[in-house]
Amino acid sequence: MARSAFQQKVVVITGGCAGIGRALALRFAQAGARLALLDIQCEALEAFRQQLQSKLNVEVLALPCDVADHQQCEQAIGHVIEHFGGIDVLINNAAITHRSAFAETELKVFERIMGVNYFGALHCTRPALDSLVQRKGQIIVMSSLSSFAPLLYRSAYNASKHALHGLFQTLRLELQDSGVNVMLVSPGYTATDIRKNALKGDGSIIQQSPAAPFKVAAAADVADAVYQGAVRRRRQLVLSNVDWRARLLARLFPRLFERWMVPRLSGIKSSR
Structure with a gap:
């Protein structure tokens, strides 16, 4: 089943080249x-x-698009539907982050991060929705461990991931009789360039990225887990490096979690 589930299916991936x-x-x-x-x-x-075309002989449509721009997204998704005839899977993956205290973060940074992380997913999902319903397809949303464990100095990033859950959990309920599956994915620390390209509070790029405080997952392993989850049409997939005990601690003893675990997750030492 896993080998044939997506044979010739049309899969759209935002932030698809890194x-x-x-x-x-x-x-x-x-x-x-x-x-x-x-x-x-x-x-x-x-x-x-x-x-991809030369090594895997796969049909690929590459579309330059800033997902924060709704017109670019509508044009890109429209082009996909026109070219392939429809969409079977939409993976809202594009994201950026920052590392700055709330009080030192300029409004333009909040707007940019929400524009990419939250509105980017919204901008792509709306024009793709009719086709996804027609094909009883899937919407996959790449969230973060910050959806249940807020990271210090990532207020805009954390907010964008919480917003994604609010939007797509509601959409899931509205689509429950349509045949469309909505899967929210929460990876942990993964070997990507997102931290290397993090924004400062003034919007400039941080030159040096701090080391991840936990074991870093390979992007290929995360992708395979997402693929297997899509095959099974899962509703939620938690791939965090933070194990179930930490998540339980966050739910049952939030103050203890905030004091002991959040600083470690954020890559800083607690002074308490």
């Missing part, structure tokens, strides 16, 4: 899917398209 998005593209390509990759990095996107 990190987890790139790994997802490779995984679904190996399963015989036809791909539409949306990314803001035009040259890298085209190079990846050529690589």
Whole structure:
């Protein structure tokens, strides 16, 4: 079943040429899917398209797109539907982060992070929804461990991930009789460039990224877990490096969790 579930299916991936998005593209390509990759990095996107076509002989549509721009998203999704005839899976993966205290974070940083992480998913899902309903497809949303464990100095990032859960949990309820599956995925620390490209409070790029405080997962392993979850049409997939005991602690003893665990998750030492 896993080998044939996505044969010739149309899979759209935002942020599709780097990190987890790139790994997802490779995984679904190996399963015989036809791909539409949306990314803001035009040259890298085209190079990846050529690589996929030459090495895996997969049909790929590469579309430069800033997901924070709703018009670009509508045009890109419309192009996908026109080219392939419809969409079977939409993976909202594009994301950016920051590392700055709330009081030192300019409004433009909040707006940019919400624009990509939250509105990007909204902008792509709306024009794709009719096609997904027609094909009884899937919406996959790449969230974060911060959906249940807020990270210090990531207020905009944390807010964007919480917003995703509010939006897509509601959409799941509205689509429960449509045949469309909505899967929310919460990875932990993963070997990608998202931390290397994190924003400062003034919107500039942080030159040095702090080391991850926990074991870092390989993007390919995360992609395979997401693929297997899609095969089973899971509703939620928690892949966090933080084990179930920490998540239980967060739920039952939030103050203890905030004092002991949140600083470690955030990559800083607690002074308490």
